[in-house]
Amino acid sequence: xxxxxxxxxxxxxxxxxxxxxxxxxxxxxxxxxxxxxxxxxxxxxxxxxxxxxxxxxxxxxxxxxxxxxxxxxxxxxxxxxxxxxxxxxxxxxxxxxxxxxxx
Numbered sequence: 464x465x466x467x468x469x470x471x472x473x474x475x476x477x478x479x480x481x482x483x484x485x486x487x488x489x490x491x492x493x494x495x496x497x498x499x500x501x502x503x504x505x506x507x508x509x510x511x512x513x514x515x516x517x518x519x520x521x522x523x524x525x526x527x528x529x530x531x532x533x534x535x536x537x538x539x540x541x542x543x544x545x546x547x548x549x550x551x552x553x554x555x556x557x558x559x560x561x562x563x564x565x566x
């Protein structure tokens with residue numbers, strides 16, 4: 464089996480399935496990590512590999528902190544009910560995405 468060409472870190476599981484390779488979510492989008500190391504994510508129930516995630520490095524942290532500092536004034540000025548609604552939508556989207564990944 465050949466893993467997706469758009470994966471920055473294609474790897475097959477022991478069963479020959481393509482593993483999910485995730486990027487970092489920074490500044491409103493998915494970006495490749497500056498780091499070259501990856502962390503294997505295991506299913507705690509089975510011990511099988513589920514995905515690989517970038518280890519991240521100081522450059523990734525700096526990029527995330529800069530993005531957070533740019534975003535903070537607008538976020539702080541947003542009314543609490545609107546922030547709560549946003550966080551609720553984010554939780555729903557994460558649950559939907561995770562459900563799809565866990566099938």
